[in-house]
Amino acid sequence: MTFDNLLTELIQEIVYQLDTGRDIKSLRLTNKRVNDAVEPVLWTIKAIMIDSLEIAVEMLRDLPKHRLATRARRLVIRNFPVPPPLSLTMKLDEDDDPLADDRTLVKKLLPKLLSSLVGLQSVEWKLKRSDPDWAWTVVMESLSSLPALARLSLKGDLSWPRPPAMHIRLFPCGSLARLEMNLVVQGPLAVILRFLQDCLSAIIQNNPRLEAILIRLMYLYYGGPGSGTPDVFDLHSIFEKIPSSKPLRLQTFLMDLPPGSVRITPKVVEQLKSLRCLEYSEAYRPFNDAASTLLWTALRTQQIHVRELTIEKWPCQALVDYLESFSGLETLSISTSSGPSTDYSDNLARGFWKNVIPMHKDTLKHITIRSEYTGSWGVGEEHFQTLRSCENLISLTVNLNYSPQAEEKDDIVDNLLTSLVESCERFRLLSVDWTAEAPSGFQDRFLDAAQQQDRARQRFYEHVQSLRLEGLTRNPHRGLVIQVFMSEQAKPLQFRIRRNALDGDTYWTFHKVDD
Numbered sequence: 406m407t408f409d410n411l412l413t414e415l416i417q418e419i420v421y422q423l424d425t426g427r428d429i430k431s432l433r434l435t436n437k438r439v440n441d442a443v444e445p446v447l448w449t450i451k452a453i454m455i456d457s458l459e460i461a462v463e464m465l466r467d468l469p470k471h472r473l474a475t476r477a478r479r480l481v482i483r484n485f486p487v488p489p490p491l492s493l494t495m496k497l498d499e500d501d502d503p504l505a506d507d508r509t510l511v512k513k514l515l516p517k518l519l520s521s522l523v524g525l526q527s528v529e530w531k532l533k534r535s536d537p538d539w540a541w542t543v544v545m546e547s548l549s550s551l552p553a554l555a556r557l558s559l560k561g562d563l564s565w566p567r568p569p570a571m572h573i574r575l576f577p578c579g580s581l582a583r584l585e586m587n588l589v590v591q592g593p594l595a596v597i598l599r600f601l602q603d604c605l606s607a608i609i610q611n612n613p614r615l616e617a618i619l620i621r622l623m624y625l626y627y628g629g630p631g632s633g634t635p636d637v638f639d640l641h642s643i644f645e646k647i648p649s650s651k652p653l654r655l656q657t658f659l660m661d662l663p664p665g666s667v668r669i670t671p672k673v674v675e676q677l678k679s680l681r682c683l684e685y686s687e688a689y690r691p692f693n694d695a696a697s698t699l700l701w702t703a704l705r706t707q708q709i710h711v712r713e714l715t716i717e718k719w720p721c722q723a724l725v726d727y728l729e730s731f732s733g734l735e736t737l738s739i740s741t742s743s744g745p746s747t748d749y750s751d752n753l754a755r756g757f758w759k760n761v762i763p764m765h766k767d768t769l770k771h772i773t774i775r776s777e778y779t780g781s782w783g784v785g786e787e788h789f790q791t792l793r794s795c796e797n798l799i800s801l802t803v804n805l806n807y808s809p810q811a812e813e814k815d816d817i818v819d820n821l822l823t824s825l826v827e828s829c830e831r832f833r834l835l836s837v838d839w840t841a842e843a844p845s846g847f848q849d850r851f852l853d854a855a856q857q858q859d860r861a862r863q864r865f866y867e868h869v870q871s872l873r874l875e876g877l878t879r880n881p882h883r884g885l886v887i888q889v890f891m892s893e894q895a896k897p898l899q900f901r902i903r904r905n906a907l908d909g910d911t912y913w914t915f916h917k918v919d920d
Contacts, residue, residue, distance in 0.1 A: 444476055452479035452529075453522075464518060474521045481529045482544075485536045512539060519547035526553055532561035532588070542569045545604075549576045558585040565592045568600035574611060575604060581612040583657075585619040594624050598638045598663070606643045609653070617657035619684075624663060638666040644676050652676050659684040661717070669699040677709055682736075686717035698723040705730045714738070715773075725756050734765040738773035738802075741782055754781035758788055766794040773802040776840055780806070783840050789821060793828040800834035801825065802888075818865065823874060826881045833882040836897060838890035839865060862891055869900050875912035887915055 455464065528548055532540075548554060554576070586605065590597050601622070609615060622638060640662070647653065652675040660667060661684070677683075685700065701723035704711075713736040716724065720739055728734070739757075741750060758781070762769070772795070776782035783806035784792075792801065805817065818837065825832045839861035866889050874881070881902055888897040900915035 448476040448524075449478045452481045452527075453477050454481050454483065455485075456481075456483040475524045477522050477524055479527045479529075480519075480522060480525055481531075483531045485533065485540055512537075512543065515543055516547045519544065520550050523551060524553055525551050527556040527558075528554060529558040529560070532559060532563060534562045534564040534591075538565075538569065542571060545571065545575065546573050549573060549578075552578045552580060554578070554580055556583040556585075557581060558583075558587075560585070560587045562589045563591065563597065565597055567593065568597055571604070575607045577611050579612050579614065581608065581615055583617040583619075584608060584612075584615060585617075587619070587621040588623070590622060590624045598622070598624070602638055602642055606646060609643060610646050613647075613651060613653065615653055616655060618655060619657070619659035621659065621661040622663060622666075638663055639668055640666055641668045641670045641673055644672050647672070647676065649675060652678065654679040656680065657682040661686040667696040667700060669696065669703050674703045674707055674709075677704070678707065680709055680711050682713040683711045684715040684717075697721050701727040712736070716740070720750075720753050720757075722753060725753055725761060728757075728761040729764055732764050733768050735768050736771040737761075737765070737769060738771075739782075740773070740775040741777070751781040757782075758791055762791050763794065766791075766796075768797065769795045770797055770799045772798065772800070773836075774804070775802065775838070776804050780840075784821070786817060786820060789824045792821075793824050796829055797831065798825065798829040799831050800836070801832075802836035804838050804840045806840055818868060819872065819874075822872075822887070823877065826874070826877060826885070827879050830879065831882060833885045834888065835886075836888035836890070837865065838862070859892075862889070865889060866891065866898065869915055870917070872915050873912055874914075875910065877913075881913055886918070 453464070525548075530544065548557070557576075584605075586601070588601070590601075605620070609618070640660070644653075649672075655676055656679060658677065658680055685697075697719070698721055701721070703709075705723075705727040708731070710731040710733060712734060714728075714734060715736075715738040717740050720741060728737075762772075772792075774782055774784070782804070784803040785806060792798070822835060825835065839858055869887055869889055872887075883902070883904075885902040887900045887902075889900065890897045899918040901918050902913050903916050905912050905914055
């Protein structure tokens with residue numbers, strides 16, 4: 406069945422369900438009711454996409470006059486509809502620039518277009534360094550007038566010689582429920598980060614119904630006049646103007662911020678008391694984890710028990726203590742930073758496997774534990790019984806420790822998979838990678854470790870292709886998939902389970918899923 410046929414049949418089914426006669430008045434009513442039924446679904450699912458100058462100019466001229474401007478629910482700006490100058494080495498006069506009229510038209514009509522989309526509920530803007538200097542002001546001021554906007558996502562690169570001027574209250578309608586800012590910043594960092602901090606503070610203050618805040622900032626520090634220190638993005642300052650009597654009811658909070666940004670104060674903790682999902686990443690060393698320790702200690706003492714937790718870079722002892730203080734986690738993801746394992750890290754890992762996983766075994770559905778080098782974070786046969794106790798587990802992503810025997814020994818994967826299939830009825834995704842041995846030297850040793858890892862990955866890839874499960878006490882989930890990591894850049898390869906029968910015996914094999 407083609408898409409066109411499917412669409413026709415769906416519309417026919419809608420028409421058949423309408424109890425109307427065949428006279429012209431009834432048919433017109435039927436036509437109106439079909440349109441009323443289909444249009445909201447169409448514009449809720451499909452986004453208006455701005456990704457070229459031609460599309461933008463056409464939309465700018467026509468869409469504000471069309472009633473569908475009030476129907477649209479999603480807007481995606483992938484390429485800002487103003488091309489950069491034709492020459493980067495020569496500044497053109499406006500009379501010599503063939504695109505000058507289009508630039509002027511876009512700047513003039515873009516606010517009218519955005520302001521006319523009064524039904525918009527979601528906006529995603531992909532910022533680029535080539536965006537004109539007036540883009541931020543025009544777009545943000547126009548979007549701030551939309552009464553129904555609930556989701557705002559800003560992603561991409563900010564490269565400003567100076568922050569733009571903002572003359573209005575940001576999103577005063579109070580309708581935002583989800584705010585995402587994922588940006589790479591380049592320029593006078595102290596000034597730009599302070600500007601972004603003030604914008605976030607204003608948006609949050611004006612939108613007390615926010616349920617999700619996701620902040621991920623990276624910066625390219627180049628120094629120079631007015632650059633200052635990049636360590637000025639202060640989490641406390643974002644929340645300090647929120648009345649204590651009316652704290653946010655955040656369900657999801659993501660922090661991936663410059664070093665020194667996470668200042669945990671009572672004002673910050675107030676906003677986290679309803680937290681369900683937390684993703685935390687801050688660049689620091691194990692011997693300087695003060696900010697992270699304050700966060701986990703505050704969550705533990707205030708009895709803020711999340712259900713989904715993602716940790717990147719460096720775990721610390723306060724994190725393990727926090728996870729041991731309650732039960733009920735459903736999703737847990739820990740990725741340790743690049744670098745050879747240390748006694749500090751290994752001690753954390755041993756406490757994690759011994760105490761944390763058993764504490765949450767009745768509720769855990771998704772577990773991810775990644776480490777680049779061998780050590781106690783890697784999975785070995787001593788961890789199988791702990792994983793078997795997680796009877797509700799759906800997916801597991803782990804690293805297996807590399808050893809010289811890893812390229813010859815296959816049964817660790819067989820035993821792990823068999824244990825999970827027989828103990829976890831809903832288990833359906835195993836993602837496996839091999840760690841490398843920790844290098845003891847400099848670059849040549851790192852190269853040796855990478856070569857070891859590549860050989861182990863290739864051997865595992867070949868093993869999964871020949872893997873055969875039989876004699877199981879429970880049938881595997883029919884959608885079971887094994888993911889194999891072949892490199893850091895490429896997507897993992899997927900192998901789906903297949904049931905086979907031979908001479909009355911049943912066994913299962915895995916077959917590669919084509920892209």
